[in-house]
Amino acid sequence: MIIRSVHLENFRNYGRLDLDVGPSVNIFYGDNAQGKTNLVEGIYVASSIASHRTSKDSDLIKFGENEYKASLDLSDEGALTSLSSCYYTEKSVLSKNNRTGRILTRDNAPVDKISEYIGICNIVIFAPEDLNIVKNAPAFRRKFLNTLISKVSPSYFNLLTNYSKLLSQKNALLKSIRISDSMPALVNEQLNFWDYSLADLSAEIILKRYRFAKLISDTASKHHSSISGGKEKLSIEYSTVFGVVGALETFLNKNGKYDEYMSKGLSGTDYGRIKGILSDLVLAKLKSVRNYDIDKHISSVGIQRDDIVIKLDGLVMKTFSSQGQQRTAALALKLSELEIIKMFVSSTPILILDDVFSELDKARRMSLVSAMKDAQIFITCTDKDMIGEEIDVMQGAGKAAFYRVNGGIIEAET
Numbered sequence: 180m181i182i183r184s185v186h187l188e189n190f191r192n193y194g195r196l197d198l199d200v201g202p203s204v205n206i207f208y209g210d211n212a213q214g215k216t217n218l219v220e221g222i223y224v225a226s227s228i229a230s231h232r233t234s235k236d237s238d239l240i241k242f243g244e245n246e247y248k249a250s251l252d253l254s255d256e257g258a259l260t261s262l263s264s265c266y267y268t269e270k271s272v273l274s275k276n277n278r279t280g281r282i283l284t285r286d287n288a289p290v291d292k293i294s295e296y297i298g299i300c301n302i303v304i305f306a307p308e309d310l311n312i313v314k315n316a317p318a319f320r321r322k323f324l325n326t327l328i329s330k331v332s333p334s335y336f337n338l339l340t341n342y343s344k345l346l347s348q349k350n351a352l353l354k355s356i357r358i359s360d361s362m363p364a365l366v367n368e369q370l371n372f373w374d375y376s377l378a379d380l381s382a383e384i385i386l387k388r389y390r391f392a393k394l395i396s397d398t399a400s401k402h403h404s405s406i407s408g409g410k411e412k413l414s415i416e417y418s419t420v421f422g423v424v425g426a427l428e429t430f431l432n433k434n435g436k437y438d439e440y441m442s443k444g445l446s447g448t449d450y451g452r453i454k455g456i457l458s459d460l461v462l463a464k465l466k467s468v469r470n471y472d473i474d475k476h477i478s479s480v481g482i483q484r485d486d487i488v489i490k491l492d493g494l495v496m497k498t499f500s501s502q503g504q505q506r507t508a509a510l511a512l513k514l515s516e517l518e519i520i521k522m523f524v525s526s527t528p529i530l531i532l533d534d535v536f537s538e539l540d541k542a543r544r545m546s547l548v549s550a551m552k553d554a555q556i557f558i559t560c561t562d563k564d565m566i567g568e569e570i571d572v573m574q575g576a577g578k579a580a581f582y583r584v585n586g587g588i589i590e591a592e593t
């Protein structure tokens with residue numbers, strides 16, 4: 180799959196952009212604050228809906244406007260298709276009943292579910308924000324894990340959506356009730372129902388997360404050791420509701436199912452059994468904190484608090500690592516994302532490198548580009564003369580195309 184052209188309307192500092200791009204390496208250069216990142220963000224959003232920079236869709240709308248549209252014309256081995264993602268605020272003429280909304284289309288026909296849209300064109304983006312995965316709050320690591328799994332497994336995205344809907348309903352109830360000796364039976368019954376459903380969904384989500392966290396650990400540590408010369412060992416551990424990981428590992432080991440689970444996931448009765456074990460554990464945990472949660476008006480336990488703990492030689496990186504070590508780890512994690520997507524999806528993902536070269540030394544730059552041969556690539560930088568050698572390594576059959584970005588206007592070099 181490659182992008183043939185990009186179309187943006189009222190996206191960040193672009194009023195309207197219609198740009199044909201090359202099949203190989205595309206380099207966007209220009210001064211700061213001209214719209215280089217905005218452009219690649221637009222490309223990413225058109226394929227993946229969520230931005231790599233913000234979780235607020237309204238940030239993406241050009242100041243003063245009420246809707247944006249980001250579209251891509253694609254070619255999949257010659258077969259043409261187009262994707263378009265539009266988001267509007269309550270003030271937009273597109274809005275119904277004063278609500279915000281999203282319109283996704285493929286070849287101008289509506290796509291109802293996000294899960295059916297995000298796997299169509301896979302893009303992996305490398306950006307300075309990747310550092311957040313290593314050094315920032317668990318939410319950044321969950322986003323990394325969720326994005327990766329959703330790209331290879333649309334059903335996972337649906338599980339997450341269902342889980343967060345139920346959780347916000349439960350949280351709304353928790354906010355409205357006060358603990359007392361005479362808590363209405365109805366409230367308890369409602370909480371029982373939600374906890375049961377949440378535990379059921381949790382078990383399925385956990386089964387995906389544990390497996391992908393392991394895959395990330397294996398592939399990222401390999402990339403890490405080749406970037407850093409094998410001096411330090413990177414590892415990733417999935418952290419979830421207490422006792423769950425132990426129960427899952429025991430089940431896999433006792434039944435000799437580890438390899439099957441890692442390679443294709445469990446199915447049939449094995450899946451049913453382990454799902455039952457995990458959901459029972461989560462349910463018991465939810466019940467044990469119920470009074471506390473009612474008292475505090477929160478959901479204190481659950482997979483919404485999961486994390487992947489990134490360690491270097493056994494030390495938690497978030498707390499004990501230098502900037503340089505964090506950069507290397509972030510790069511290894513993103514290379515692992517690329518490798519895992521390639522494992523599960525037949526076509527090579529499209530790559531975006533937003534301003535990443537300037538932050539990396541020569542050795543890291545080279546390990547990055549050597550993983551990127553033959554892909555369609557979008558690169559942003561301030562100085563195009565600084566990346567000649569990297570472009571040579573990345574270039575497959577095609578020729579690099581250069582574009583100058585200046586105040587929301589893009590000119591192709593001829």
Ligand SMILES: Nc1ncnc2c1ncn2[C@@H]1O[C@H](COP(=O)(O)OP(=O)(O)O)[C@@H](O)[C@H]1O
Pocket residue numbers: 190191192193209210211212213214215216217218238239240241242584
């Ligand atoms: N929603 C928006 N509407 C209009 N302009 C925006 C919006 N968001 C960011 N900008 C502008 O875009 C510029 C930054 O563009 P960016 O692509 O991040 O720069 P760079 O070329 O350095 O990557 C800033 O001038 C900022 O004010």
Ligand SMILES: [Mg+2]
Pocket residue numbers: 215216217534559
């Ligand atoms: Mg930028």
